[in-house]
Amino acid sequence: MIESAATTSAPSKELLSIEDLPDEVLEFVLGFLPPYKDIHDCMLVSKRWRRCVRNVIKIKRRNLNKAINDFDIVWKTITPAAMAPTITKRYSHSAAVHDNSMYVFGGCTCSMTTFNDLWRLDLSKRLWVRPLTMGTYPSPKACSTMVCYKDSLVLFGGWTYPPSYPLHQSWHLFNELHTYDIKANRWTCINTAVTPPPTAGHSVSIHGNWMVIFGGLQRASNVVHSTKTNDIWKLNLETWNWYKQETFGHLKPQERYGQSQTVLDDENVLIMGGSGGPQIFFSDIWILNMKGNHWKWIKVEVRNSHHAPPNLWCNPVCKIEDKLIVLSKSRQNPQSPFMFISRGVWTPPVDPRGDNRGELLQRRPGRIDMADRVVDHDENVNGRRGTLKGVKRNNAGDEAERQMLLSDPNKPGPSGAPEPNERMGLAAFNDPNVDVDQKMNARRLLRQEKMKLSEEKLKAKLCIAAKHKAKEFSKPKKNVLGMYVLDVAHALDSEPYVTWMPIKDPDLERDGPEETMLYTFVSGKSELIMFGGIHKDDGSLIACTTNLSQQVSNSLHFITAPRYVI
Template structure:
């Protein structure tokens, strides 16, 4: 009588590839020596076929349903990392003035969310913090939070808090280490041995905030900070970039934002000395030569990058006409509209405020127009769209020559000073627009002589994986963007790609990428940034491509 032990290894490997690569495959390893070897082969083949599927553009998009009753709330700018068979998510914020300090665990095998009711000293509610894994712990540093609505005109808050979460002990511990960096947010961090390397971010020093290109290192074993000696030239100050750990001695930094209208697509390589603890050794920056930039993503800032094999993967729309200009308004890209309505809540380096002149009754005809301040003074421009009316204080557009239809006399109508007036007005405009379209549709249906004219439908921008070949980045300081098989990928893809997003998290699992949260963003102009996501999307190779590698 034949048993499962009589099966050829090829058949056994095919059976094992159909189970979950997490707890189920770990259990199969413990059956016998033969099963252990087969499971190791399955892991390597799973990685190989995923890398091959990404290069060919033949991938599977899968959004699971959550069997449990506990589901994480919608959020963006959160912190996420993978430990063993789980993805941990901390904090983040919503389209309203709400930040979180909750910690969630997503089981990558069962696709189940669970909120961890931890003990110890909780971190403050915040977003834009960095979180890495080290020695069965989560290390959380920095972050930023919205100010409360009242009292008005409060500034946002940056943090320099350092917390460590013991995964097995389920406990938060706040560390007070000497030499801590200034309050920082939007930075990046990677772990090299027992040292966490933090680069860039937005810092607040002496009451002012600015982006930085400083490097700070945290010795996790000795629990102390130190700042290494850096070479020149160095990357420009930035935040919202991606930091990739190549090995214990090399770090890759991609893209980023230096402030309003300062967007970077450059790539830098940081070489760490052999003795990372040597305070006198110099760390070397070198800019990487990037080839075939015509294949690069249309947007790299606030699109996280993830290392897969010998490539770096960025999920974004293709370049071309969807590429926004380098001088665009960053406030419309980085934060949702409800946050942009309050200039103090916009997380970009503050620009110089325009001069506010007092009302002069002796000059009824003024040449300069005052900006509207909380509905108390100044003018509202005519024909202003809801998004344009909510521009941030750091927008560098010149409005002084744009005189509104209300005129410059004292008899102008005074706008409402309610804090949600802009939101109500935008909601009414949307309702009126839907009613108008509905009436037009009904009139076309009732009029038999009205023949609808077919218009070419504008297809929604599709998210595709962009791959940066980094095989020569250490030896020759050279990287190359691989061609995107867009047309083939749409036909060969399994499942539906997610909506283009920003400020989501992207982590590498066992043979797949895991994308969570974010703000929907359509580069063609059809975005609605009020709807924050809490969906989880897996990017993997199709099941029928197991032996394709």
Template structure:
């Protein structure tokens, strides 16, 4: 046997691995450009790539929709890039474009008195930020705008608000009525002028709907200035419905309308219906859900089940400030809010084997410190408290990988809330808040946030920014009045639902 024959006999490559190993490796790839790349290698990889993609999507949908089975919620936190001046923000505008595999972010608030107009994109294939330097009629600094894909190569940015200085000391709120479109192909901003526009508006909702093969942007509600004297008027909540094609038109509504509101979420269900949820009116937090039909031009209020218990639906303190996103194949709306209760004994047992090894170091340390209250003590003497904390610190020095911990009374971080909308078009239309997937979400940002953005993209959720609610929640005797000062969150989190940390 020649030397060349020996080399050929003993040389191995990745293609020689069993398909089970390749499938396991492919599961850890990001579901964007990586999936497209492996399908170009060979026919075997193309087939395994399709299998992996189907597995990931089915696994995500099943874990999302099952109402009783516990599931691991994996948080992947990424700090803002140091080489870019990506300022932490809240009330910003985001738009996900699946064909580009990009998340676009515009403006927002740096603090209560400073608005931004920087424009960024996040490449979901590499998790890298890039600032976009576009030409054309650039939008002014503002927050609380709507930013959506018109599905024709443009991103539509409408409305918003900002704070302007009247003099060296005093400031006032300014609402915007401009409609800008950003061309993905030309990298330019265009300003659309129309005399029939709704007027200065913010905190409204918007979505794209295809009616008779015509794309229309539909906006609803928000805070609007009605008077022609914009600078002298006070913003008022509205329940008007507008559409934009190449011109603005107010939609005439038959029958009852939803209560005027702001800060709500809106979704296009099909070519005939849109859905709104959440927000706040002048007197209350809106826990109702409404469906609008373009066939009849009528609003229908939908019955909401399980809307008040804290373990099913978000609390009033958070609901008017939370963003919702829709996962159509599962017909479920998702949001993340603070957990407002402690786990029951049954839940302790159910989640006693939950694997927290994927959490970040800080979350694991908080978990272990809190678990000190449940460590067994040999006597009732007060000196046992010292021994108890020494045991905790010893456990902190042990390897945390593949360890399993008991779920304790911690209510920090984000809880995932799910609203089932699968019965919207049944004989008795209703939506239902489903039981929580887990008692608390470990590995999430150390403090829960409001005014963040939440996007669903290819079997994962993307959460960015917000205002952190600083609250001491590891001790039971603290009340809701013990909120500390608020700060801006620069958190970028990718959230997956799986039995393994993808």
């Protein structure tokens, strides 16, 4: 009776659900979802959720823009496990984003070969998937361009290493045009009557139903060596016809490759940086106006150039609102020592003939065709520094020693006194060759012992050096990638100019990944995605002159805005 009275007097508790949360709290909870498929599926719950999801997407974009303006970004790194089934390490590959996935094609390996595989990164789950594609596969290649048009990927150009035989071939360029139908999961090779020359290292952008390419390294059909160019080609993505576009006036950029190309609007594209060959780096910026049939080049003034990145060659660019983001060597990085990697990777060479010449060569860009490699005169096709065993050789030193011992029976010993001649006995048993051979064998044994001692000392030194290198590998990274921001808000004015923004707090650059080159850098939904490349950190370059597996990366790096508390 007492218990029933107590239960009736106690207030009843109502069950609460997520629908009872305020909009601000619900948006904060939804903000933890990846800005891809999962958060878009939440729009199907109710009208209220649809409104909240739209606010979350808008807030994420605004926060990323604010984080870039303040240089207050967050790095998130995903490194695949050693034995996990995932994409292979690579550099000089191509990447493009379509809906909730990032696609990666081709690239170079650690063993001086190229890929022609296609991988898809599920940006919601952060997992790699390799589609079992059908159709006509592209050739294995690197330094090609891949862009997204509707539900297809358009792949053009590229280069690959020469085959082993026949010898002394230069690397091969391509002018192949392939499309990948994402829904049908099929590659298609498109053959056209008119096509650009074989090209690599060019830049590309999509404008409506046109694909525009600029510059690069090209090779004509009747030419052996490659040449840089500043030609413009455009492809109609509906009829698949190529056209070479001429420009109005004499003002135009110099021939180059490795530049970046960014769409400003439907009629203007921005070209930045690039390389014109050894010791030629570009940091200039141009606008290509594509209005009407008469296209023209416009030179853009660059302000605050002392805040620009040290390198604008082979640096991908992402555009967020009216800002261009470039990743390059951090402002806090010390001057990295000159590096030498294996023959398959282009790097500035070191000249041992003098310090002054070495300083000049330090400013040179590398070569992909291995032309800067120092010639080793002891190298041959099958091996190096070897001798054939079992072959009788005429050793002039041993023969001279033998004649000396035969002609001087009373050769002085170490003390200066003549050595006793044991051949003064019976003449019938006096064979001079027997005694001389014994002395020569003794001296040979002595030389062999000295060689063994020197080999043991050398092995001990190598072991000590290996231990030091292992310690250096375990040290924290020294050189990191820094973010550089270019303000292009006034790039389309009557007197156009762009401005490199100064960093507000240099300490904000300490969390970046290791200094890397030949990576891809694309824009996702409210985040920027960096993949692959070659590490340039001092610690990762030591003892890697023949094996690039320690340098080439398959890590993913995401740039996002910091999460703000309600």
